[in-house]
Amino acid sequence: xxxxxxxxxxxxxxxxxxxxxxxxxxxxxxxxxxxxxxxxxxxxxxxxxxxxxxxxxxxxxxxxxxxxxxxxxxxxxxxxxxxxxxxxxxxxxxxxxxxxxxxxxxxxxxxxxxxxxxxxxxxxxxxxxxxxxxxxxxxxxxxxxxxxxxxxxxxxxxxxxxxxxxxxxxxxxxxxxxxxxxxxxxxxxxxxxxxxxxxxxxxxxxxxxxxxxxxxxxxxxxxxxxxxxxxxxxx
Numbered sequence: 231x232x233x234x235x236x237x238x239x240x241x242x243x244x245x246x247x248x249x250x251x252x253x254x255x256x257x258x259x260x261x262x263x264x265x266x267x268x269x270x271x272x273x274x275x276x277x278x279x280x281x282x283x284x285x286x287x288x289x290x291x292x293x294x295x296x297x298x299x300x301x302x303x304x305x306x307x308x309x310x311x312x313x314x315x316x317x318x319x320x321x322x323x324x325x326x327x328x329x330x331x332x333x334x335x336x337x338x339x340x341x342x343x344x345x346x347x348x349x350x351x352x353x354x355x356x357x358x359x360x361x362x363x364x365x366x367x368x369x370x371x372x373x374x375x376x377x378x379x380x381x382x383x384x385x386x387x388x389x390x391x392x393x394x395x396x397x398x399x400x401x402x403x404x405x406x407x408x409x410x411x412x413x414x415x416x417x418x419x420x421x422x423x424x425x426x427x428x429x430x431x432x433x434x435x436x437x438x439x440x441x442x443x444x445x446x447x448x449x450x451x452x453x454x455x456x457x458x459x460x461x462x463x464x465x
Contacts, residue, residue, distance in 0.1 A: 247427055250426055250427065251423055251426040251427060253426075254422070254425075254426035254429070254434060254437075254438060254441075255364070255422065255423065255426060257434070257435075257438035257442075258422055258438050258441040258442045258445065259442070259445070260442075261319070261322065261438060261439050261441075261442030261446075262442040262445045262446045262449070264323075264326075264442075265322060265323070265325075265326035265442060265443075265446045266326075266446065266449065266450075268323060268326040268327055268330060269326045269327070269329045269330040269333065269450070270330065271330065272326075272327050272329075272330025272331055272334070273330040273331070273333045273334040273337055274334070274337075275330075275334075276330065276331055276334035277334040277335075277337055277338055282334075283334065283335065283338065286331065286332075286334070286335050287335070292332065292335070295328055295331060295332050296332060298328060299325060299328050299329060299332070302321055302324065302325045302328070303325065303443065303447070305321070306318060306321055306322070306325075306439075306440055306443060307440060307443075310436055310437060310440040311436075313436055314435075314436065315435025315436045315438075315439065318435070318436040318439040318440060319435075319439050322439050322440075322442065322443055322446075325443070326446070329450065333450075333454075336454065336457075338464070339463055339464060340457060340461040340462065340463055340464065341461075341462045341463070341464055343462070344457070344460070344461040344462040345457065345461070348453060348456050348457045348460060348461055349453060351456060351460075352449065352452050352453040352456055355412060355452065355456075356415055356448065356449050356452060359412055359415040359416045359419070360415055360416070360419040360445070361419075362416055362419075363415065363416035363417060363418070363419030363420040363423075364419045364420065364423050366416075366420065369420075370416055370417045370420045370421075371417075373413055373416065373417055374413075374414070374417035374418075374421070376413070377410050377413035377414045377417060378414075380406065380409070380410040380413075381410050381414070383406075384403065384406055384407055384410055387399070387402070387403050387406070388403055391403055400458070401459075403455075403458075404455050404456075404458045404459040405459065407451065407452075407454075407455030407458075408452065408455045408456055408459060411448050411451045411452040411455065412452060414448050415445070415448040415449075415452065418441075418444045418445055418448055419445070422441045422444070422445075425437065425441065
């Protein structure tokens, strides 16, 4: 009798948990796709305007935009438990637009065919890795820590690469970048699934946006490292 009672009790609890996780992840991926769409539209709009591109080739303006993007990521990540969902959404939309602006300069360096093919490959890799991170029973916490250390090394190597234009170094950076952000995608997907169960109801909106930002960053960086690795440059 006790076994039957336990079964009937645990089933509704599991259903509620699964429903909560599904609803949260739907919001996360919805915001992520919205951010990618904003970035793509902005990037292609800016790249089609010679006047805007000429403005962006100004080093001061370009680096100001990069710093603004970094500031938005830091602010959202640090204040996720305090900002309202509306403000979090607005800042994420602003960040997606700024990324589109800065990305337009990079996209002009590659052919349309290579950008399209790289996007398809990125979507496939990201989707498969995110599904794995969501459904696997194995903890990926150790993978996440290792990949975060790799990310720090990647940032330092990229800074060196700005001042030392070496083809071998750029190749290594591209390969490591693909590996790091593939691993981070799986870890973030698992982390967000676990987060969905423990979040208080009043904070779901803001955390969904910041969760979307994490996956958005994984996707965008994976795309650009793959593009550097396999993309064909314009003549």
